[in-house]
Amino acid sequence: MLCSKCNQSADALTERGLCPDCHLETEERRSEIIELAREQRQEEGVVEIDDTAQVSEGSDNGCYVAAWVWVDFADTKFDKEKGDNESQSTAQANHAPTVAVCRNGQ
Numbered sequence: 358m359l360c361s362k363c364n365q366s367a368d369a370l371t372e373r374g375l376c377p378d379c380h381l382e383t384e385e386r387r388s389e390i391i392e393l394a395r396e397q398r399q400e401e402g403v404v405e406i407d408d409t410a411q412v413s414e415g416s417d418n419g420c421y422v423a424a425w426v427w428v429d430f431a432d433t434k435f436d437k438e439k440g441d442n443e444s445q446s447t448a449q450a451n452h453a454p455t456v457a458v459c460r461n462g463q
């Protein structure tokens with residue numbers, strides 16, 4: 358079997374058809390790129406990058422690194438705190454029967 362990067366023959370190829378040497382080199386490069394991405398882009402609680410983040414590199418002088426981007430629910434339809442407050446206040450006014458059914462169901 359031949360390595361897809363250096364074309365050396367290897368007894369066993371790792372993922373993506375790389376020989377162990379190239380695999381190690383790729384992994385080291387990848388983790389250094391992830392470190393760099395964190396230095397440049399990571400903001401705790403806003404943008405976070407996993408150790409195992411995907412790296413997408415083409416011919417440009419840079420690359421994309423997959424990151425977790427925090428999405429704030431406040432004042433949106435997903436707002437959990439607002440939802441709770443609403444069900445509490447409207448439960449007493451309009452939706453008391455519905456809430457009662459829910460509680461019985463639990």
Ligand SMILES: [Zn+2]
Pocket residue numbers: 360361362363364365375376377378379380
């Ligand atoms: Zn190789």
